[in-house]
Amino acid sequence: MVSTHPLVEARDLTKVYPARGSTPEFRAVDGIDFALERGESFGLLGPNGAGKSTTMRMIAATSPISGGSLRVLGMDPMKQGPEIRARLGVVTQDDHLDNELTVRENLHIYGRYFGLPRAVIRERATRLLDFAQLQEKAGDQVETLSGGMRRRLTIARSLINEPDILLLDEPTTGLDPQARHILWDRLFQLKQQGVTLILTTHYMDEAEQLCDRLVVVDHGRIVAQGSPQELIHRYATREVLELRFRLDERDTAAEKLRTSVLATGGTDAEGRVELLPDRVLVYTADGEAALATVHAMSLTPLTALVRRATLEDVFLKLTGRSLIE
Amino acid sequence: MLRVFRYWVTLYRRTWRGSIVINVLNPLLFLIGIGAGLGALVDDNAPAQIAGVSYAAFFAPGMLAAAAMQNAFLEGSAGVARAAGFGAYRSATPTPLRPEQLAAGHLLFITFRVLIASGAFIVVMAAFGLIGGWWALGALLGATLTGVAFAAPAAAWAVGVRKLRHIDTVFRFVIMPLYMFSGTFFAVSQLPEWIRPVSYLLPLWHGVELCRTLSLGTATITGSSVHIAYLLTLAIGGFLVARVTYRRRLHP
Numbered sequence A: 001m002v003s004t005h006p007l008v009e010a011r012d013l014t015k016v017y018p019a020r021g022s023t024p025e026f027r028a029v030d031g032i033d034f035a036l037e038r039g040e041s042f043g044l045l046g047p048n049g050a051g052k053s054t055t056m057r058m059i060a061a062t063s064p065i066s067g068g069s070l071r072v073l074g075m076d077p078m079k080q081g082p083e084i085r086a087r088l089g090v091v092t093q094d095d096h097l098d099n100e101l102t103v104r105e106n107l108h109i110y111g112r113y114f115g116l117p118r119a120v121i122r123e124r125a126t127r128l129l130d131f132a133q134l135q136e137k138a139g140d141q142v143e144t145l146s147g148g149m150r151r152r153l154t155i156a157r158s159l160i161n162e163p164d165i166l167l168l169d170e171p172t173t174g175l176d177p178q179a180r181h182i183l184w185d186r187l188f189q190l191k192q193q194g195v196t197l198i199l200t201t202h203y204m205d206e207a208e209q210l211c212d213r214l215v216v217v218d219h220g221r222i223v224a225q226g227s228p229q230e231l232i233h234r235y236a237t238r239e240v241l242e243l244r245f246r247l248d249e250r251d252t253a254a255e256k257l258r259t260s261v262l263a264t265g266g267t268d269a270e271g272r273v274e275l276l277p278d279r280v281l282v283y284t285a286d287g288e289a290a291l292a293t294v295h296a297m298s299l300t301p302l303t304a305l306v307r308r309a310t311l312e313d314v315f316l317k318l319t320g321r322s323l324i325e
Numbered sequence B: 001m002l003r004v005f006r007y008w009v010t011l012y013r014r015t016w017r018g019s020i021v022i023n024v025l026n027p028l029l030f031l032i033g034i035g036a037g038l039g040a041l042v043d044d045n046a047p048a049q050i051a052g053v054s055y056a057a058f059f060a061p062g063m064l065a066a067a068a069m070q071n072a073f074l075e076g077s078a079g080v081a082r083a084a085g086f087g088a089y090r091s092a093t094p095t096p097l098r099p100e101q102l103a104a105g106h107l108l109f110i111t112f113r114v115l116i117a118s119g120a121f122i123v124v125m126a127a128f129g130l131i132g133g134w135w136a137l138g139a140l141l142g143a144t145l146t147g148v149a150f151a152a153p154a155a156a157w158a159v160g161v162r163k164l165r166h167i168d169t170v171f172r173f174v175i176m177p178l179y180m181f182s183g184t185f186f187a188v189s190q191l192p193e194w195i196r197p198v199s200y201l202l203p204l205w206h207g208v209e210l211c212r213t214l215s216l217g218t219a220t221i222t223g224s225s226v227h228i229a230y231l232l233t234l235a236i237g238g239f240l241v242a243r244v245t246y247r248r249r250l251h252p
Ligand SMILES: Nc1ncnc2c1ncn2[C@@H]1O[C@H](COP(=O)(O)OP(=O)(O)O)[C@@H](O)[C@H]1O
Pocket: A017, A026, A028, A046, A047, A048, A049, A050, A051, A052, A053, A054, A055, B252
């Protein structure tokens, strides 16, 4: 069935968790709008507590919405939850694998939950274990797997029903860099195959690697959206100069920089100085030139690094806070 | 629901041998101890107190019902709280299964477990000559019903429990005292008069009476119907509440 409707469409989507005990009610998602097209890879980027997982759960039809409207695959998650879930692949923030069962048994049980015939599950399980590079582990108890392997198994498991959309909630949080790169590689392959992805992350590099389009969320609201490149272009400068100073010099240096031409020159995004606890960031079109200016002010930073702007800088600009505290 | 049941059976298949051994050994040791030790003592000293049967014949069906209660409560509380916190319910939530199906499937499995454990208990009773014939089948169903009457309300409550020590507390201060006041070890008629009406309200008393009258062959239609109705109400009521609490916890 070819349809021109978005796969997921949220309008003014809101989630209020009811009060429980002494905790008051909480507005975790506060009126967000977005649409997801087939084949797209869409990211929700934001710090802890921004409402990313809550949004994912509402899309996955495992959390009732409190306000606004939400359509998933043309259906209403409040009324057609099981039908929607049958066509989604979901990787939740925590792996909920069965430690007492083997890798293959985990896939099997999960496939049975979807009502798939045994023969179909067997065939797909073999293919998915290949994909997740877990063939040799097929008969091992899940307990013995490393964090990265567990994550890959969770992803393999979520594909058992050949979903229309794959939802990934912080797929690489807590993994070491090598495990993360293997995972990115797997996800990138899925993306190449045309699988529609929604993922949440609080890693900028992850969003840049995997997302065609992102919304930046903070306190349950969307603060910006666009492609990674657009966002960097709009909310950051091309380059960033990172300076570290000796502790006793830091405050005076920061003060000087803040009142210098580096902070006041140019347009909104152009020329800006951010003070972080451990370093000073100078946003600029030309990092080397900015560094020359710093030296001309007879400031002597311990280290000076010119780098490309990233989504981290976008987030800082948008919220005044660093993404990972 | 059957898919969920199958899941629990898959897990059970890895441990069933050990668990059957425990199911048989437990009552065996109990009945040997009671029959040879305590029973002899009680029978010598107070033979008239308990319906004119040996203490073992009196005690065994009481223990059958109480064991069903205990197994069902533990599986329905700790087992459910674990599944809801980080176990099977979590991995099944994103699938097409509904929370209500998770509740039904797990309760079906607990019923099956209680049935097996009670069956083992009754086989041991029969080996001691404490039960026989069709009465044994009745007692088996009675014990299983007693279990479900505890498992369903326990599951309805435990699915929302985030701290396992709360379950320990309830076990110690609610379930254990039930043993004392439900005629498990001694007849309720031996309790002080003022406390007896309380006993008649306790679910375990109904389970014990149901199992005991069935195993001694003294059951009446009216008496058994009252016990069955009481226990069924708990089981069905518990399941209806569980449907709501499961959804609240798993689809927040
Ligand atoms: N089941 C729940 N009940 C009450 N509050 C919740 C629940 N789940 C999440 N929250 C709260 O909602 C906010 C957003 O949480 P979440 O969606 O998990 O954010 P994120 O995934 O972006 O870190 C947090 O403040 C969290 O404490």
